[in-house]
Amino acid sequence: MSTTMSGSPTGTDAGIDPRGPRFTAAVTAVVLLAVLLLPTGAATVVIAVQAALFALGAVRGVQHTPTAHLFRSVVRPRLGAPVELEDPTPPRFAQAVGFAFAAVALGGFLAGATTVGLVATGFALVAALLNAVLGLCLGCEMYLLLRRLAPAT
Numbered sequence: 001m002s003t004t005m006s007g008s009p010t011g012t013d014a015g016i017d018p019r020g021p022r023f024t025a026a027v028t029a030v031v032l033l034a035v036l037l038l039p040t041g042a043a044t045v046v047i048a049v050q051a052a053l054f055a056l057g058a059v060r061g062v063q064h065t066p067t068a069h070l071f072r073s074v075v076r077p078r079l080g081a082p083v084e085l086e087d088p089t090p091p092r093f094a095q096a097v098g099f100a101f102a103a104v105a106l107g108g109f110l111a112g113a114t115t116v117g118l119v120a121t122g123f124a125l126v127a128a129l130l131n132a133v134l135g136l137c138l139g140c141e142m143y144l145l146l147r148r149l150a151p152a153t
Contacts, residue, residue: 015085025131032125051102057095094139
């Protein structure tokens, strides 16, 4: 993906450690898997929490989420500084896409359409796993594609 930039690894809007969103995707995948395995009542609560986390990442940026804090304070000190920083905008857009899927899942669970909730959760889980395991962020790629397709201003 062509969203990297050089500079100092500050974790600010100027650039983020690209391993942070992958870590977040791994945590998200575990949460979404739990949603699929839990009884509907508990799954509804967990997907609501995940939707709130996606919303936080979309509104404030991925670098301002609880998993980003956990990555910065616990994981990153054991890894060292990244070689390159990543533009935080595509991962932020990906959080908005994740929020959309989590909102559909939550709506499905709340409306009694459990299958809708499970399918939307499953789609989000696949996206999270692709990011966590392969480093392929579907939401980031969607952002880059939409940006290329948008008319120049």
